[in-house]
Amino acid sequence: MKMLRPLSLALAGSLLLGSFANAQTVATDPVGFLQPFATPAPSPQPPNMLANSETQVSVPFTRPPEFIGATSTATANTLTVSGTPWSTNQFVYNAGLNQHNTYFVLIGPHSTTNPKEGRAYQITSNTTNQLTVNNGGDDLSTVASTTQILVVPYNTLNSVFPASDANISYVTSTNFGPGRRTVIFIPPYGANGFNNAPTISYAYINGWKQFPDTATDHGDDALPNGGYVIVRNGATGTLLTTLGSVLTKKFTIPLLTVTDKQQDNFVSLIRPIDVALNDLGLITSGAFVASTNFGPGRRDTLLVFDPTQTALPKAPSATYAYIGGAWKKFPDTATDVGATDKIPAGAGFIIRKYQTATGAPSYWTNTPTY
Amino acid sequence: MKKIILYAALIVGFASMSEATITLNLAGGNLYGADTSTLLPVGTVIQLVVDRNHDGFTTPSVGSFTGNSADDFILASFTVGPTAGQFGVVVNFSLGNGIDTTDPLILRWFPGLTSSATPPADTTQRFGQFRTDIVQAVDGSDINWNVPADGFAYFLTFYTASQGGSNPDSAGVANMFVTAIPEPSTLGLLMVGLAGAVVVGRRAKIA
Numbered sequence: 001m002k003m004l005r006p007l008s009l010a011l012a013g014s015l016l017l018g019s020f021a022n023a024q025t026v027a028t029d030p031v032g033f034l035q036p037f038a039t040p041a042p043s044p045q046p047p048n049m050l051a052n053s054e055t056q057v058s059v060p061f062t063r064p065p066e067f068i069g070a071t072s073t074a075t076a077n078t079l080t081v082s083g084t085p086w087s088t089n090q091f092v093y094n095a096g097l098n099q100h101n102t103y104f105v106l107i108g109p110h111s112t113t114n115p116k117e118g119r120a121y122q123i124t125s126n127t128t129n130q131l132t133v134n135n136g137g138d139d140l141s142t143v144a145s146t147t148q149i150l151v152v153p154y155n156t157l158n159s160v161f162p163a164s165d166a167n168i169s170y171v172t173s174t175n176f177g178p179g180r181r182t183v184i185f186i187p188p189y190g191a192n193g194f195n196n197a198p199t200i201s202y203a204y205i206n207g208w209k210q211f212p213d214t215a216t217d218h219g220d221d222a223l224p225n226g227g228y229v230i231v232r233n234g235a236t237g238t239l240l241t242t243l244g245s246v247l248t249k250k251f252t253i254p255l256l257t258v259t260d261k262q263q264d265n266f267v268s269l270i271r272p273i274d275v276a277l278n279d280l281g282l283i284t285s286g287a288f289v290a291s292t293n294f295g296p297g298r299r300d301t302l303l304v305f306d307p308t309q310t311a312l313p314k315a316p317s318a319t320y321a322y323i324g325g326a327w328k329k330f331p332d333t334a335t336d337v338g339a340t341d342k343i344p345a346g347a348g349f350i351i352r353k354y355q356t357a358t359g360a361p362s363y364w365t366n367t368p369t370y
Numbered sequence: 371m372k373k374i375i376l377y378a379a380l381i382v383g384f385a386s387m388s389e390a391t392i393t394l395n396l397a398g399g400n401l402y403g404a405d406t407s408t409l410l411p412v413g414t415v416i417q418l419v420v421d422r423n424h425d426g427f428t429t430p431s432v433g434s435f436t437g438n439s440a441d442d443f444i445l446a447s448f449t450v451g452p453t454a455g456q457f458g459v460v461v462n463f464s465l466g467n468g469i470d471t472t473d474p475l476i477l478r479w480f481p482g483l484t485s486s487a488t489p490p491a492d493t494t495q496r497f498g499q500f501r502t503d504i505v506q507a508v509d510g511s512d513i514n515w516n517v518p519a520d521g522f523a524y525f526l527t528f529y530t531a532s533q534g535g536s537n538p539d540s541a542g543v544a545n546m547f548v549t550a551i552p553e554p555s556t557l558g559l560l561m562v563g564l565a566g567a568v569v570v571g572r573r574a575k576i577a
Contacts, residue, residue, distance in 0.1 A: 178529055195391075211395050211460065212395070313524070315521070
């Protein structure tokens, strides 16, 4: 599959000025929208998630930040800012109080150096000036004073596939049996090893419901940053339009490893443009182990899906490794495809990490090319 | 707090799963007892069984859900619910332990039993079963009742007409009975008798 794809729809960028009451700054990133995998074609656009097929798709934007400011102090799992810009637990999900968002804090740049730049952590509670985060075993105490931070809501099923998009980006179902239409699968993020099957799936049955429970609404379930969903359509293809803020900061994704086997990581780029393999930052950030060949010397691999292929279920269509100082596409170890082959905006893909001695994660930092 | 799928996984560590798994979103209804007048109550035992040797499924027997078969293996035990007569469960398993792609699968339900730890007690125990080599796509199945390729998730369903499915409601009736297992003493007498017959036969041949 040729991964070089034109940007499907021009980014409608604009500066949003001072629209968030609690923000300490007055400017945010540009906002825009994009239909993944769509080609410049006459209106109306054909489905970008095919009928009778699965599509690995992500949102190449964040939702608009609700706070942008700077840290004053940090501990292993807290970040404190000056002043009292927040109300207590305003960033904590609470449907009973009509607070339907779950939030993360993104560590931004610092005037000198910032080894945590690009990392994101879920906020578990907050006071009027301090965030407590789920650090995932990381240590935030090295985040220097005056480091920029952004507080951003996660995308959710309702934000990506809202009720207003029914029968556009997804087809509604009446049940999980004969009346099932579009199903959204969550990749098995928590599974040990490789080639694991998704275990969480949703259909829109008067709201997003998780199989097999057709009663509980899961529309507020947060979707991980830098991950993707698998949209499985029945006889009707659908058209997804993603929208949000263009992330102009670095973004870091931990790539998990284990000690005794390969480990799949289900990832995506939060960039609304196609990104060449050379620009992923996998090599420069030291997160991807080079191979010597596609045989016994194979180490980390990149597995990509073809969104134009109709397949149910869908397996990766191309495998890449970094061999001899360049990206190579299996089985050709001669041709450098690092500049020509690209990850399409809004695509989900897999980084299959080779086993490591410690099982510690590698941190992949992607820097925007725009 | 609302679930964050990725980050929760990072914090709590990996689930105890091996690589190369298969997920079956198993759902269906209606299931009945002796006839279609009574839906199976919530809590009734249902099982998904795999035939690892492709030699046919052994009928459940007194004391054993798999009829003491050496190769029939219970992939999942669950119960009817949350609505009477209906079921839905996520079954996640790995190939290996003799389980391979294309191995036949069968669904069984046992009216009156509420625990998979308690096998059938006598030959009055009814059960129903269903499988087909046809992909019942109109009923929401992605696959037929054989173990599919690993690494993917599939819907596997059994719906009868009263739930909008293509199978007659009679297919959901538990119209079979578990078989008896010979008591050890009975089995011993049987073998003695068999040995005696062989001896008599040989003597007759010599004469």
